[in-house]
Amino acid sequence: MNKKMSALILLILSFHCWSVEQDWSASYLFESQGLYDKAIEAIRLPETELNGSSLVVNIDMQQFQNGNKAETVEWVSQMESILSTYEFTLMRIAWLHYQKRDYSQSIDEYRKVIKLNPESIDAQIALLSPLSRLNRWKEVAMVSCQVIESSPLSYQAHLFLMQAREKNKNWTALEDEARILIVKFPTAVDPWVYLGRALQHQHKIGDAINAYQQVLVRYPNNMEALRYLQSQS
Amino acid sequence: MDYLLRRLVGSFMVLIGAGMPVSADEIPWSGEIAVSYLTGIYSGDTIKDDLNGYGIKSKFKYLDDYDISVGYSRSGIAFDSDDYNNTLYQDAFQFEVSSHYFVDSVNGTLTPSVQFSKIGGNLSDSALGGLTYMGGILRYMSYEQNLYGDIHYSKSDYDLNIEVYQYDISVGGSLFGPANWGQVRLYDIESQSFDRRYFSADFLVKHWLSAYSLLSPDNIYFAFTLGDRLLAVDPDTLVIANLSQIQKQYIRAGAEWALPNQSHLSLALAYSEYELSTSGSDYSGTFLFLQYSKKW
Numbered sequence: 001m002n003k004k005m006s007a008l009i010l011l012i013l014s015f016h017c018w019s020v021e022q023d024w025s026a027s028y029l030f031e032s033q034g035l036y037d038k039a040i041e042a043i044r045l046p047e048t049e050l051n052g053s054s055l056v057v058n059i060d061m062q063q064f065q066n067g068n069k070a071e072t073v074e075w076v077s078q079m080e081s082i083l084s085t086y087e088f089t090l091m092r093i094a095w096l097h098y099q100k101r102d103y104s105q106s107i108d109e110y111r112k113v114i115k116l117n118p119e120s121i122d123a124q125i126a127l128l129s130p131l132s133r134l135n136r137w138k139e140v141a142m143v144s145c146q147v148i149e150s151s152p153l154s155y156q157a158h159l160f161l162m163q164a165r166e167k168n169k170n171w172t173a174l175e176d177e178a179r180i181l182i183v184k185f186p187t188a189v190d191p192w193v194y195l196g197r198a199l200q201h202q203h204k205i206g207d208a209i210n211a212y213q214q215v216l217v218r219y220p221n222n223m224e225a226l227r228y229l230q231s232q233s
Numbered sequence: 234m235d236y237l238l239r240r241l242v243g244s245f246m247v248l249i250g251a252g253m254p255v256s257a258d259e260i261p262w263s264g265e266i267a268v269s270y271l272t273g274i275y276s277g278d279t280i281k282d283d284l285n286g287y288g289i290k291s292k293f294k295y296l297d298d299y300d301i302s303v304g305y306s307r308s309g310i311a312f313d314s315d316d317y318n319n320t321l322y323q324d325a326f327q328f329e330v331s332s333h334y335f336v337d338s339v340n341g342t343l344t345p346s347v348q349f350s351k352i353g354g355n356l357s358d359s360a361l362g363g364l365t366y367m368g369g370i371l372r373y374m375s376y377e378q379n380l381y382g383d384i385h386y387s388k389s390d391y392d393l394n395i396e397v398y399q400y401d402i403s404v405g406g407s408l409f410g411p412a413n414w415g416q417v418r419l420y421d422i423e424s425q426s427f428d429r430r431y432f433s434a435d436f437l438v439k440h441w442l443s444a445y446s447l448l449s450p451d452n453i454y455f456a457f458t459l460g461d462r463l464l465a466v467d468p469d470t471l472v473i474a475n476l477s478q479i480q481k482q483y484i485r486a487g488a489e490w491a492l493p494n495q496s497h498l499s500l501a502l503a504y505s506e507y508e509l510s511t512s513g514s515d516y517s518g519t520f521l522f523l524q525y526s527k528k529w
Contacts, residue, residue: 103376133376134335134342136297142259168263168528169496201486202493203447227443 022082022089036100043089045082087113091123096129121151128160140164149223155185162194176197189218196225205232265292267526277516280314284520290327293335300331300346304471310356323354327333327471341375348387350471361464362392364475370468380430381405381416385468391475397424397464405437414439422465431479433460451491458483478507482517487522495528 022043030039082089094109107130113123124147131140144161147154158181165174178195185191192214199208209232212225219225266289273284286308293301304327309318316409331346354362368387373382382404389397405416415438422431438455462480462521466473475479501522508515 033474066509101340101376104335106384107335134297136335138259138261138263138294138297142261142296145259168495169491170528171493199489231443 012171022085022146031096031099036096036121040093040096043092045086045089045093085119087116090116091126094126096131098130099127101133103133107134119150121147121154123161125154125156128157132160132163135167137164137167141168142157153184155181155188158184162191166194166197169201171198171201175202187218189215189222191220192218193224196228200228208232251284256406256528261296263294263528265294265526265528266290267292267524269306269522269524271520271522273391273503273518273520275516275518278514279507279516280312280416281516281518282311282313284308284310284518288325293300297497298333300333303327303328307354308356311454321354323356323357323475325350325352325473327473336375339373339379341373344372344374346370346372347470348471350473351472352475361475361477364389364391364473366390366466366471366473367511368466369469371474379407379411383468387468389464389475390468391464395424395426397422397426399423399466401468408438412441420460420462420465424464427463431461431465433458433462433480435459435483450488450496453486453488454463455486456484476509480505481508482506497524497525499526 024043026224027039027042030036030042089108090113092108094113095111097103097106107127110123110127110130113120115129117123124143126178128140128143128147131143140160141164144157144164147157148161151157153170158177162174162177162181164173165177174194175198178191178198181191182195192211196208196211196215199205199211212222212228215225216229252445269290271284271288273395275281276284282366285295288304288306290302290304304325306325306327308325308365309320309322324482328349329346331344334343334345336343341510346369348366348368350366350409351363352366366389368385370383370385372381372383383402385399385401385403387399391397391400400421401418403416403418405414407413408415416436417437418437420431420433420435422433435456435458437454439452441452442449460482462483463478464474466481481493483505485501485502485503487499489500490498493499503520503522504517505520506515506517
């Protein structure tokens with residue numbers, strides 16, 4: 001712990017000044033208007049970088065030491081407030097980049113959060129959306145497996161994993177994954193749809209018909225199931 | 234001041250992640266291996282009788298960021314004439330490295346690749362000699378996978394001191410929905426040894442089907458080339474037409490079956506007309522290409 005703290009202090013001493021105020025209301029208002037750049041600007045973070053899982057903030061120590069005490073106390077309070085919401089701010093900036101369709105930027109921001117807090121299931125699941133938008137299915141599968149390992153009941157992670165299996169045309173793995181999810185979430189329709197697809201591509205016609213019939217029980221107008229059953233009638 | 238500094242450091246410590254690294258079931262590498270067979274017959278004013286060849290190609294992928302592919306193929310043409318009455322073979326080695334960049338400002342993936350190929354053997358010795366090919370291609374695919382483009386430049390050095398330069402550019406995209414794809418590639422091939430530049434355009438249309446039965450293919454395609462080509466390279470497959478003959482027409486049609494367990498079967502039929510650049514005589518070739526590939 002001492003080693004970590006002294007490393008942090010040294011890093012703090014070596015950087016430059018920042019001053020920032022975050023306006024969360026404005027950020028949400030701009031987002032609702034589709035003004036994502038402004039929404040990001042409203043909650044702009046100080047110049048930071050990640051060193052391992054430690055955060056380095058750029059501060060001018062001379063200004064810190066020479067300023068009058070009231071100003072400095074206010075400045076530290078402001079900074080504490082930002083640091084206390086730092087992880088959430090990064091998550092929100094990542095989300096706003098995703099909304100803006102800057103998917104690579106969004107991935108970078110989510111990865112910062114995961115670096116800061118490797119146990120964040122939120123960030124890992126959120127990361128799956130921009131990865132899938134970029135068709136980075138191998139990484140989608142890897143991150144999904146990581147989430148499932150630490151949170152086996154994460155429905156979203158299972159869904160993304162099935163999507164990755166489908167895009168990689170790994171039908172046997174998709175079938176296995178869908179069957180696991182059907183047991184865990186028996187009322188859900190998605191696992192039955194994916195099971196139907198997996199069986200269909202493996203030409204297990206009887207089983208595929210059964211799977212699509214299960215889909216229609218849960219979602220009577222599902223076009224994919226109707227088309228398949230019609231093709232086999 | 235020390236108190237403030239300690240307070241600040243305390244805030245930082247809240248942000249230090251204490252989580253343990255998580256292992257995943259997935260490995261970052263994936264691969265693909267493909268074996269292929271090619272056969273063909275010639276007719277018309279030529280001493281060539283038939284063509285047979287086989288190839289093997291491996292592709293390794295690290296995450297969705299890097300690809301390396303290596304390939305080897307051996308093909309032989311049987312001749313039937315007073316001068317030649319045997320089969321001449323050639324061996325081709327291929328190598329390609331690609332890196333994928335996800336660029337938000339162009340809403341797509343940019344993939345620069347470096348390509349290398351070497352062809353040798355007695356078939357090439359009987360014509361223009363063996364060759365060394367080096368090329369570069371920059372590919373673009375939109376995030377939605379409905380728009381494609383590439384630009385390719387290559388240089389082929391033949392043993393008989395002939396240097397061939399090829400420039401080509403492609404544009405492709407979805408046609409009337411995601412189940413159809415259309416693509417055009419424009420070729421410009423030139424060499425100081427040629428009497429002119431060779432321009433051609435290659436058109437491709439592909440359609441994905443809903444494969445409900447084992448016999449139903451996953452996709453079918455049709456392609457044809459307009460214009461003349463000489464010593465051309467296909468920048469996608471790295472197949473090099475290294476015989477001294479002008480390709481006048483080239484039509485091909487194919488289908489691909491998606492088999493269980495991440496394997497694919499491809500079948501293609503092709504017809505091509507040629508003109509010997511030296512004698513001006515015409516002949517044609519009909520080819521069958523079969524490929525089985527498996528991913529893991």
